[in-house]
Amino acid sequence: QAQDAQGRISGDVVRIGVLTDMSGIYSDLAGEGAVEAVRMAAEDFGGTVLGAPIEVIFADHLNQADTAAAKAREWFDVEGVDMINDLSNSGAALAVAAVAKDARRHIIVNGASNIGITNDVCSPYAIHYAYDAYSLAHGTGEAVVEDGGLTWFFLTVDFAFGIGLEEQVTQVVENAGGEVLGSARHPLSASDFSSYMLQAQASGAEIIGIASTGGDAVNAINAAAEFGLTENQTLAALLLWLNDVHSIGLDAAQGLLLTNAWYWNMDEEARAFAERYYERVGSMPNMSQAANYSSTMHYLRAIEQAGTDDPDAVSEAMRSMPINDFFAENGYVREDGRMMHDMYLWRVKSPEESEGAWDYLEPVSTIAAEDAFRPLDQSTCYLVTGAAD
Amino acid sequence: MIEIFGVPLVALTGQIMLGIVNGAFYAVLSLGLAIIFGIVKVVNFAHGAFFMMGAFIAFLLLENLGIGYWGAIFLAPLIVGAFGIVIERLFLRRIYGLDPIYGLLLTFGMVLVIEGGFRVAYGSSGQIYTTPGALRGAADLGFMFMPIYRLFVIAAAVAICVLVWFAIERTSMGAKLRAATERPQLTQAFGIDVPLLMTLTYGGGVALAALAGVLAAPIQSVSPSMGSELVIIVFAIVVIGGLGSVSGAAITGLLLGVVEGLTKVFYSEASTIIVFLIMALVLLVRPAGLFGREEG
Amino acid sequence: MTANVLEIEGLTKRFGDFVAVGGVDLAIRRGSIHALIGPNGAGKTTCFNLLTKFLTPTSGTIRFDGRDITRSGPASIARMGLVRSFQISAVFNAMTALENVMLALQRKRGESYDFWTRRSVLARNRGEAAEHLDSVGIAHLADLPAGALSYGHRRALEIATTLALDPAVILLDEPTAGMGAEDVGRITRLIHDAARGRTVVMVEHNLGIVSEICDDVTVLSRGQILARGDYASVAVDERVVEAYLGGGHA
Amino acid sequence: MGMRSLLLALGALALLALVPFFPQVVYPVFAMRVMCLALFACAFNILLGHTGILSFGHAAFFGSAAYFCGYMLKELGLSPEIGIVTGVAAASLLGAIFGALATRRSGIYLAMITLALSQLVYFLFLRLPWTHAEDGMQQIPRGVLLGILDLDDDVTLYFVVLVLTLAGLALVHRIVNSPFGEVLRAIREHEPRAISLGYPVARYKILAFTLSAGLSGLAGSLKVIVYQVASLRDVHWSMSGDVILMTLLGGMNSVFGPVIGAALISSLYHYFDALGGWVTIMVGAIFIACVLTFRRGIVGELEAALATRRSTTSANDEKDGTNATN
């Protein structure tokens, strides 16, 4: 078997690097959980592919684009890493995407939302797998607007991520004939949201769109509950993680609408994975961690299918093979690197509805892949437009 | 309806109330910082970390021992204050008499260790601490519904500031503390137990930070980094008030809470820098700070 | 050239509502040694601080060499040639005694913004610096860090540094305080020698020195001038005896 | 410089010249990062170690240079030499402004003013449209230096960075050991005395600020060319904290001590990143250890140890000498 790999697997080993936030604000969303998910995939795949061992290494990008890019380049140049997974933090993901394009190596983005991955810095080697900003905006935005929520107020983190998200949802709202009554920008890691809540309240908007994530979203939602906003207005969280719901607690979070690609309790298969994951990590996986597993599997299968780990051959294989596992049903990777799969709108359960720890969400609707992600004809990716790179 | 720059007066009044709540935290924190700087001559960069510890310990007391808010509000400052005393005995003591910059650097290192430690142990995402039952709900102030807990914070902060100010400025304790700061050797040679004084002062200042942390726990999510940005704002506040001026620090804290709150209404993007802007201006116009004594 | 190198009119300094110096008029003759004496708290050091702009006068004008320097900054006043020493010794502790003096010479030669030349160009000031140390009797301590010198030696060093600037006017604030009798004698001679070709204004409590080398004496009390003249005439002034010398002083 | 340290320096230089040919041993990008930070720390130390001024806002100079250099290269498509010059000029100008404002106070106040000013600079770069906020300014082209040196070639880039860093360090050395540096030392020792000697202290401090900022700007410009990314972290106060630590760890009383500090701290982040949050704890512990036990920094402590050894050996030599003659 080992001879099989000769010449077909570079360096006789398939090395997967998980480049993630191990110590910063995203370390609970990705971090060790992401690494563990990729490891599980490697093990479940059997530990070898085409006879070559699969090795998983990881590093901390410290949420710095330059650190991430340098690490990626070093991994590609001297460590012989074949694929980099996770890439939470958009700045880091974009920078690594550029490096990967140069180096002709694969990256799979699960942690970041920036749609530049499949547009400006797209390449045959970059796949955006779990979710992106467009899907968040259109998932929650459209569903809420359809439900009649036509006047909005935004609470936005004063970062490119937040402002971009706000712009997209604004578009959705205005397209549907709705109106944005105002917005307030808060700094990253703000400690107090009460002032913004009062502004939101004063705006009289039906919907308060929270265009921030993590600790900030948690704080904002808590403040909303404290000031009784939820009695007359509805909160729509544009990127809320399962971990965030866990933090907020169902008391304050109940009734919230949010879009996620996956939820551990959505079906039997998902539960099976989640329980194995829980054993190892001690918390339930979120959509990005599940996608870490699923995408790694897909990458390994593609190597097997291509019979080599040559990046171009693998790229082709990954784009030609459908994805059917606990994460996605009939998923596929588009030309521009977007992995197409359904997204889901969820509502946070009330404490009474919850059947136990980590049982937080109930499905509201399914957003078909074609609606969830930006149509290919709007893509600025050179692979799609045919423009010279 | 009366409007100011397009914002109704009623809404503005509400925002000012919220500013006062924030100012209350600033006041208690800057009070502790000013005391520590004024007396121990240490620029306590770890103040934010102790604030966080206060909140975290309240949370852990509830999680692990079932000790609720009213227990925590006494216990957590005690525990953190004791921790501060240990730090003072082990570390700070060795840098007295050196340039105050070393104190800044030492405590900067402590921040990394303390926050890093909590992050490793409890992760980086926030924990929720529920508001104590007696203080839940909101009060109708006419112009707004104000959560009762926030009103409690204002009252508690004002009480704390007045008590501390009294202890330091109106008792002979204050003179002793200042003397010990200025000429520790001589003061000790007069028969005052300076080392003990320093230890207790640092412990007290740290306990104040922790107390602010407990007050904050129900309205902020409790996370290892909750104090890290806060500390430099509180620093700026103390500098604006005049380093070493205890009452100045508290008053400035309240004031800037309000200013910051109003900034959030008119130009929310600038709310993070308004304090620094004011600080730069104040220092250039009134170098010793608003309440500081001109030195030299 | 005016006969008076320094002319002070109506010099006043208030600290809050306390008047430390109140409307002092003073003229210092070029080339004289002028003693400023007076009880403690009379405002002597404050006067020095005002002259060199370490404090800003509340009102009044100061003319140096006919030029109004009331608005100049402390460093530029020093560069014009009006240099002071401090009542509490001020030396660069981590530098050697020799380097202390060299630093003064360096300023005089005006090469101090040169960040692109080597420090070794300064070596040519060495010889002269050593001479200055020798003249105050601490040549043997040239290579000790100034911080390790005893109090008296530090004062000597400070005077050497001041003289190295070759100023037109030297303001010495109690140059012999804290010195042994032998040192006092040496410093007195030194001041006397240094006064050739320049003007010295000194605050001094040691009346022996004042009577020995000072040409003019101004007595200050509570921020105002009590008497002026030569030592002999001042010393018998009744008000001076009462306010400063104390009855029965020899 | 003694013979031994000259040999040491030459040896280090030779090793550095070998780096690009053995990327497995030391990754060249990492080595270049160390160089940039080493230059940054030494430039910073002109103020801290040699003038006695603690600036807590030096990231503003480093980061502004990175952004402005990046802007020239990416948005205007200009050549790297123009980018570098712009970066250095922008940083110097900013340094002069910071200096003029901050040196009106001293000590902790000064540190706080620089921190505040740097927060304003941070805010500026957060908001300018072409900086792309937290995503950073990315894919900055390296270009061709002076029309002949193609910086996209890794080896060329490496040697360009090496030469410019050495030039920067040489300038730091010269500044510190110049008549001007002598005045800075006097200001550190006793400011009123320096004034009374006739030195316009404020101007010296502003010039020191400007030079220190300009050299920090050179470091920032080089960093952006190496990484092709300018990010908010470059202007964040935690960067200012890092440079203080590097300087302190290396030794602030020596000219090149901070180089060692920069190398150690970067290595810690680089080689131990798998430890996640523990790295921060370690860095913090080093900070504490530095302040408590070796304030002179590594180089300072080594020098002190060498000095005592030298004095004991020379004492022994003397004894031996007398024995021989007897």
Added chain:
Amino acid sequence: MPDASARAPSARAPSARAPLEIAGLEAWYGPSQALYGVALSVGAGELVTLLGRNGAGKTTTLNAIVGMVPRRKGSIRIEGIETGAMPSHKIARTGVAICPEDRGIYATLTAEENLVLPPVVAEGGLSVDEILVLFPGLKDRLKSPGTKLSGGEQQMLAIGRILRTGARLLLLDEPTEGLAPVVVKQIGAAIADLKRRGYTILMVEQNVRFASTIADRHYVVDRGRIAETFDNATLLADFDRISGRLSA
């Protein structure tokens, strides 16, 4: 020093519980040694001076007694209690107080706060009013920050404030330095007054003439040791020779 042995440092045998007895006192600043075995004693109600050149170790001796030098060794007994190893705040409680060379006035305290700062360690101290009678010049300046007083005012403040504490052993370091003659007289009178009240005083003095007007006995410190000792009569009899030698 031909006659050092003739006047061994025990001109008067101390009583069993002398207020101050020092033997073999050594002291260091960092690596450099400043005192090499100082031995002296002061009897109750005595006024003893330490004379000597700049840098001889006079200040260091006083500071060592109250524990203000970084490192010291040897025996110091105050009222019979061994204080050589005590932290300085405990030493103060044995009834000793110092008026330091630089006067040690606190800038951050008003003159009044300076005055009442040192804790009372024993009964029998003066009241603030009594101190103001002794130093009337201070009365108007009580509300000023301590270091904003003039040199002489500060000196009076520094002496005045240790009289409140009830300490019976006073250490005065160059109390007349930098003072106007009229103030020197005033201080001289004040010190004489203290002596009359039974205080035990150890004083460092450069001004030999001044010392000779009030002291009972003198020690000469030279290079960290006691070189000789004599009583005031000897000094007066031989004034020119001795004072000349002190500054040679």
